[in-house]
Amino acid sequence: MGIIERVKKAQQGDEQAYLELFQQYEADIYRTAYVYLGSSEDALDVVQETAYKSYKAIATVKEPQYFKTWLIQIAIGCSIDMLRKRKKEVQWSPDLLDHLAAVKDEEDIPLSVSLRDLIDYLTAEEKHVILLRFYYDITIREAAEMMGIPLGTGKTLLYRALKKLRMRVEEGDSREFKSN
Incomplete structure (x- = not known):
């Protein structure tokens, strides 16, 4: 069935x-x-x-x-x-990070960006939208609805988070992000 x-x-x-x-x-x-x-x-x-x-x-x-x-x-x-x-x-404890790393294959995450980086360098809202969009494969529209935010805000959060991740890949692991 x-x-x-x-x-x-x-x-x-x-x-x-x-x-x-x-x-x-x-x-x-x-x-x-x-x-x-x-x-x-x-x-x-x-x-x-x-x-x-x-x-x-x-x-x-x-x-x-x-x-x-x-x-x-x-x-x-x-x-x-x-x-x-x-x-x-x-x-975000080290145990949580290890648990998440075991849950999601790192091959889905580009280059030197690991799930640990994602959690360490994104704001709570950015983490939320990234997890919904890429971990659960939910559309940005559905993610925005689930978060109770306007679609434009959801898109902005996703864009900002992806931009941070791209910067992380381009700059390498040795450089820290700014919070915005």
Whole structure:
């Protein structure tokens, strides 16, 4: 049974179909939350909150083929809510960087720019848009909607982040970025 069929069954009240769907993407939800929160305990809380919210709202999924995107959007929203409650920035620990490096193949990142560089040299908003756009392959329009920002702002953030990364490649690893 494919994703579309499972989503339709879940929307009709089939709890087993929902459970199978959620379990299929649970690791992605955890990784997403961990990237935002930097804590395995908080990430697990977000997984639980995402399960609860998505189960209650499964009937609202209009395009079943985008179920994973819909789930990730809920997880990001839950992560951002948790960050707001904390009232502080994500702390990017060395353990988090190692975890992220293991998750994404570095061959997708050009030349000397590694995932560690991406995290170290971008602002929180730039990280957010880059992760959504390139890690989850979400369009810039969808990323802007998920972040609750205008499309133009999303494009600006993406452009600025890519410009920083290009500068990093051209200048080499020995030179530090300025924050803007």
